Amino acid sequence: MAITNAEDLFYTMLNDVYAREQFQAQFWDQLSQQVQDPEVRDVTTVRGYFAKQNAANIEKAFQMLGRQPGQTNVQAYKTMIEDWRKEFDMIQNPGVRALFVLAKIRHVQNWRIGEYMTLSLMAEATGHTAVASLLEHNLADTVDFVERTRERFRERVWQTIAGRAAGRAA
Numbered sequence: 001m002a003i004t005n006a007e008d009l010f011y012t013m014l015n016d017v018y019a020r021e022q023f024q025a026q027f028w029d030q031l032s033q034q035v036q037d038p039e040v041r042d043v044t045t046v047r048g049y050f051a052k053q054n055a056a057n058i059e060k061a062f063q064m065l066g067r068q069p070g071q072t073n074v075q076a077y078k079t080m081i082e083d084w085r086k087e088f089d090m091i092q093n094p095g096v097r098a099l100f101v102l103a104k105i106r107h108v109q110n111w112r113i114g115e116y117m118t119l120s121l122m123a124e125a126t127g128h129t130a131v132a133s134l135l136e137h138n139l140a141d142t143v144d145f146v147e148r149t150r151e152r153f154r155e156r157v158w159q160t161i162a163g164r165a166a167g168r169a170a
Contacts, residue, residue, distance in 0.1 A: 010122045011067060017115050018058040019072040024108065025051035027081055034088070037098040040156075043149060047105055050145060054138045061123075061131045095160045102153045109146045116142060 003009050028048030035041045062069055084104055091097045116139035123132035 006122065007126065010119070010126065011065075011070075012072075013115065013122075014058060014061065014119055015069050015072050016074070017112075017119065018055060018062070018069050019074045020077055020112075021051045021055040021058065023074055023077065023081070024048070025055065031088075031101065035098065035101055036094050039152065040098040040101050043105065043152070044101060047109075047145065050141055054141065057134045057138050061134045064131055064134075065128065095156075099156050099160045102149070102156055105149070106146065106153060109142055112142050113139065113146070 003012055025048050028044045028051060032041050032044035032048065035044060059069070088097065088100060091100055116135055120132045120135035120139060123129075123135055
């Protein structure tokens with residue numbers, strides 16, 4: 001589909017985020033089954049749950065706009081996830097594996113924050129205030145998740161790095 005105006009761009013971006021949220025929900029659920037660390041498993045499980053909720057909110061947004069989600073090309077995103085899976089499988093140390101998963105969650109969530117900020121602003125600017133509210137809800141949940149996991153992530157980095165340094169010093 002050719003993008004000829006801001007409305008086309010909005011629908012294309014909304015559709016892409018919707019497809020990625022659906023794909024992510026499956027990915028986080030699968031990853032939670034592979035992670036040994038109970039705390040990180042809980043984080044991935046919650047992230048999968050939020051991805052499903054975000055996708056449901058976007059479905060509602062499409063309904064409110066009188067549109068249906070269309071086909072989207074998420075091949076680049078799938079390739080990125082597959083690369084992450086390969087990297088994850090190569091990591092032998094459980095602590096480093098947990099750190100890797102937390103880092104990738106942060107990576108994706110920061111990306112998602114930028115997308116939701118842009119989409120909610122576009123929805124508001126085009127007079128779709130109810131849709132903007134749904135997108136703002138997804139944004140708020142994502143920001144809250146990042147904030148709530150910030151300290152866990154920081155602690156895990158220090159544990160993993162300091163633990164390796166202590167092991168080399170011994």
